[in-house]
Amino acid sequence: MCDRSAPVRTVSRTLVACLLAVACAGRASAAPAAPAAPEGHAAPAAVHRVVIDPGHGGAEDGAKGPAGLLEKEVTLDISRRLAALLRADGFEVTLTREGDDDRDLRARTATGNAQRADLFISVHANASRFKVAKGAETYVLSREATDDAARATAAVENDAANVKETTAASGDDELPLILWDLAQVQYLQESTRLAGVIQSKLCAAFGFTDRGVRQAPFVVLRGAQCPAVLVELGFITNPDEEKLLSNPDHRRRLAEVLAEAIRQFRSEVGSGAPR
Ligand SMILES: [Zn+2]
Numbered sequence: 001m002c003d004r005s006a007p008v009r010t011v012s013r014t015l016v017a018c019l020l021a022v023a024c025a026g027r028a029s030a031a032p033a034a035p036a037a038p039e040g041h042a043a044p045a046a047v048h049r050v051v052i053d054p055g056h057g058g059a060e061d062g063a064k065g066p067a068g069l070l071e072k073e074v075t076l077d078i079s080r081r082l083a084a085l086l087r088a089d090g091f092e093v094t095l096t097r098e099g100d101d102d103r104d105l106r107a108r109t110a111t112g113n114a115q116r117a118d119l120f121i122s123v124h125a126n127a128s129r130f131k132v133a134k135g136a137e138t139y140v141l142s143r144e145a146t147d148d149a150a151r152a153t154a155a156v157e158n159d160a161a162n163v164k165e166t167t168a169a170s171g172d173d174e175l176p177l178i179l180w181d182l183a184q185v186q187y188l189q190e191s192t193r194l195a196g197v198i199q200s201k202l203c204a205a206f207g208f209t210d211r212g213v214r215q216a217p218f219v220v221l222r223g224a225q226c227p228a229v230l231v232e233l234g235f236i237t238n239p240d241e242e243k244l245l246s247n248p249d250h251r252r253r254l255a256e257v258l259a260e261a262i263r264q265f266r267s268e269v270g271s272g273a274p275r
Contacts, residue, residue: 047266049092051112053122053220054079055157058102062160063127065242071125072100074245078233079123081255086262105158105220109228117226119194119262122218125245126232127156134238135208138199139230140191141184141222142215153232154216180222190227193268198231198261205257227265231258 054075056062062071076097083093094115096108112120126137137153145151184191195213203210221228233254234241244250 047091047118047262047269049094049115049117050086050119050121050262051094051096051115051117052079052083053096053108053112053120055122055124055220056160057097057100060102060160063125063156063236065236065245066131066239067242067246069236069242069246071127071236074125074233074236074251075123076100078251078255078258081252082121082123082258085255085259089259089263091262106223108220109223112228113223113225117224119265120221120224120226120228121198121258121262122220122228122230123258124157124230124232125234125236126153127237128152128235129237131238133235134241135211136199136202136206136234137211137214137232138195138202139214139216139218139221139232140188140195141181141218141224141228143181143217145216146214150214150216154218157230158217158219183223183225184221184228187224187227190269191221191229194227194261194265195229195231197264197268198229198258201257201261201264202231202233202254205253 054072056072056075058072060072062075064070076099079095083095086093094111094117096111097103108122109120126133137150139150139153145154192213199210199213202208218230221230234245236242236245
C-alpha cells in the first residue's frame with residue numbers, strides 16, 4: 001500500500017494547478033470541473049480564512065437516525081455555531097452552504113479554493129449498520145482507506161451525493177484523478193496535524209476511544225488547496241448518539257471543541273512550531 005501520509009514537497013503547487021486546469025479543460029465532458037486554484041497559493045504561514053462545509057443539504061439528507069434526525073440538519077447547525085465562534089475570534093469564515101441547499105461535492109472544494117482558504121473542514125455525522133458503533137472520527141484524504149470501516153464511511157459519504165469514487169480509474173479519467181489527489185497531497189502533513197488536534201480534543205472532551213487520524217478517499221477533500229479534514233462528530237445511527245446530536249447543548253459543545261482545535265492549529269502554525 002502506498003503511504004499517502006508522506007508529503008510530496010517536491011511537487012510544485014503552481015505546476016499542479018496548471019496541470020489540473022489543462023487536464024480538466026481538455027476533458028470537459030469526462031472530468032470534474034477544475035477547482036478555482038490560485039497559482040502559487042503556498043501552505044498557510046498563518047491561518048485566517050476558514051471554509052466550513054456542512055455536509056449534505058437540500059435533497060440529500062445524508063444519514064438518518066432511528067428517531068428521524070437528519071445528518072444535514074445537524075451538520076448545518078454545528079457549522080453555523082462553529083462559524084460564529086471563529087468569527088468572534090477574528091477568523092474570516094465562509095460556509096459552503098448557508099441553508100438547506102443542494103451543493104455538489106466538488107463545488108464545495110472549489111469554494112474553499114476560490115476563498116483562498118487556509119483551512120477547510122467538512123462536518124458530518126457518521127452512519128453504520130451496527131447500531132453500537134459510536135464515537136468521533138477525523139479523516140484526511142487518501143486514495144487508500146485506513147481499513148474497511150474507513151472505506152465504508154467514505155463510500156457512504158460519496159454515494160450520498162451520487163458520486164462514485166474511483167480509486168483505480170482507467171483510461172482518460174485516470175490523469176485528472178491523480179492530479180486532483182496531488183492538489184491535496186502536498187498539504188497532507190498539515191491536514192494530518194490539524195486532524196490530530198481535532199481528534200485528540202474531541203476524545204478528551206467526550207471520552208471517545210481515540211482511533212487516531214484516519215484516511216479514506218473522500219471526494220470533498222480531493223483538490224483542496226489547503227489543509228483539509230473531514231470530521232464525523234458521532235454516529236447518528238446509534239440511538240444514544242442520535243439523542244446527543246439532537247441536543248443543542250451537545251452541539252454547542254461540539255462546536256466549541258472544534259473551535260478550540262482550530263485555534264490551537266492556528267497558534268502552532270503561527271508560532272513556527274515544527275510542521
Ligand atoms: Zn455525511
